[in-house]
Amino acid sequence: xxxxxxxxxxxxxxxxxxxxxxxxxxxxxxxxxxxxxxxxxxxxxxxxxxxxxxxxxxxxxxxxxxxxxxxxxxxxxxxxxxxxxxxxxxxxxxxxxxxxxxxxxxxxxxxxxxxxxxxxxxxxxxxxxxxxxxxxxxxxxxxxxxxxxxxxxxxxxxxxxxxxxxxxxxxxxxxxxxxxxxxxxxxxxxxxxxxxxxxxxxxxxxxxxxxxxxxxxxxxxxxxxxxxxxxxxxxxxxxxxxxxxxxxxxxxxxxxxxxxxxxxxxxxxxxxxxxxxxx
Numbered sequence: 181x182x183x184x185x186x187x188x189x190x191x192x193x194x195x196x197x198x199x200x201x202x203x204x205x206x207x208x209x210x211x212x213x214x215x216x217x218x219x220x221x222x223x224x225x226x227x228x229x230x231x232x233x234x235x236x237x238x239x240x241x242x243x244x245x246x247x248x249x250x251x252x253x254x255x256x257x258x259x260x261x262x263x264x265x266x267x268x269x270x271x272x273x274x275x276x277x278x279x280x281x282x283x284x285x286x287x288x289x290x291x292x293x294x295x296x297x298x299x300x301x302x303x304x305x306x307x308x309x310x311x312x313x314x315x316x317x318x319x320x321x322x323x324x325x326x327x328x329x330x331x332x333x334x335x336x337x338x339x340x341x342x343x344x345x346x347x348x349x350x351x352x353x354x355x356x357x358x359x360x361x362x363x364x365x366x367x368x369x370x371x372x373x374x375x376x377x378x379x380x381x382x383x384x385x386x387x388x389x390x391x392x393x394x395x396x397x398x399x400x401x402x403x404x405x406x407x408x409x410x411x412x413x414x415x416x417x418x419x420x421x422x423x424x425x426x427x428x429x430x431x432x433x434x435x436x437x438x439x440x441x442x443x444x445x446x447x448x449x450x451x452x453x454x455x456x457x458x459x
Contacts (some may be wrong), residue, residue, distance in 0.1 A: 217375070217405045223250040224432045225407075226445050227287065231260045233271050242279040248449040249434065253285040256316070257297035262288070264311045272316030272376050285346055286317035293323055293350040299430065301356055305330035307326075312337045319344040319375065324368050335372040346407065349375030355380040356386035361394035369402045375429070377407040382414045388438045391418055392425045399426020412440045419443060423456030 187213075217223065226249040230236035236259070243249045247293030256273055261267045276284055288307065290293025299307070304326055312334075313316070320338050322331055324347050335345050347368035366374045379452065382388045391410040399406055405428035410418035419430045419441065430452065443451070 181245050208240050215344045217428055220423065221426075222427060223429050224248060224427055224445050224449055224452070224454060225251045225253050226432055226434050227253040227255050228275065229255055229258055229436050231258060233261075233267075236271060236275060237278065239435070241273045244279050244282060246434060246445065248446045249432070250283065251283045251285060251429075252279055253287055253321075253431075255287055255289060255295075256319065257287070257289045257295040262297050263308055269311060269314055269316060271316070273312070278318050283318035284316075285319040286323055287321035287346075289321070289350075290323060290326075292325070293348070293360060294352045294363055301327035305334060308334045309337060312343065314342050315343050317343060319346050320380045321371075321377075323347075324371065324373075328371075331371060339372070344374040345372065346375040346377050347371060348377040348379075348407075349377045352411070353379050355382050355390055358397070360391045361391065362397050363409075365394070365398045365406070365408075366401065369404050374403065375405045375407055376402065379409045379411055380415075381412060382410045385414065388418055390416050391415070392421055395422065395425040395427055405429065409441070412442075416441045416443065419448065420451045420455055423452050435442050435452045 213335065223449055226243050226246070228239045228243070229237050230239050240252065243252045252275070254272060256262050256268055258261065259268065270325065272286060288299070290304065292299040310324070311320070320334070320343050322334050322345055338345050349364050360379060361380070365378055368376045380387070381390055382391070388410045392409060395406055395408045406426055407429040408418070408422060408427055409415065409431065420432055430443050430448060432448035433442040434445055
């Protein structure tokens with residue numbers, strides 16, 4: 181190949197090289213952000229539990245003004261217009277503006293996992309696809325036990341839109357065996373989750389230790405940030421002890437809780453500062 185042909189080939193290839201370089205830089209930036217999220221101190225998340233637009237805006241303003249709240253979770257399924265994607269997207273964009281630098285997780289918690297919205301797998305996927313066309317969230321909660329192709333498609337589009345995936349599983353009846361909790365969290369990692377989440381209900385003190393031991397085990401196998409909790413009054417200690425077990429996040433509340441066992445976010449922040457290791 182002569183010099184002119186080589187020059188023409190390189191010229192033709194240069195846009196592809198630029199795209200590849202940009203993608204690599206985006207990936208590196210994303211990894212840096214994830215690494216920061218995984219570091220101590222544990223980050224606190226406060227849910228927006230509103231039924232109306234006005235209530236959601238008011239709650240977002242309170243969260244934005246509270247220095248002890250690090251992130252917000254927008255519980256879309258609790259809205260009285262949760263099925264109206266256009267209204268949800270518009271509100272989500274408004275909430276994001278109010279929250280400013282505080283990241284927001286968008287969540288449809290379905291009836292299958294203790295939420296308020298009953299929705300088919302197909303509609304679940306279509307709804308999230310619609311949200312991601314105009315992303316208003318920094319992170320998107322995806323339930324791991326929805327249709328696996330829907331999960332994979334959602335993860336792929338979210339990452340293309342630079343939205344992180346919180347993959348989740350909830351059991352409001354019991355605490356699965358430790359090996360099962362570990363398996364589910366590692367499966368989330370395998371499915372492309374950026375943050376691994378599980379919430380379980382304890383029936384005994386031993387169940388609380390089961391959850392915490394599983395968290396520690398997974399933290400030693402995966403570099404992904406962990407969001408794990410044992411719910412209810414019995415499991416409240418897990419929301420604090422997560423700092424010592426490899427967890428990266430803990431849910432607190434301002435006003436109304438979104439799950440049993442949540443602690444006021446200011447108290448939670450103080451507890452976490454007291455118990456979490458310095459490294």
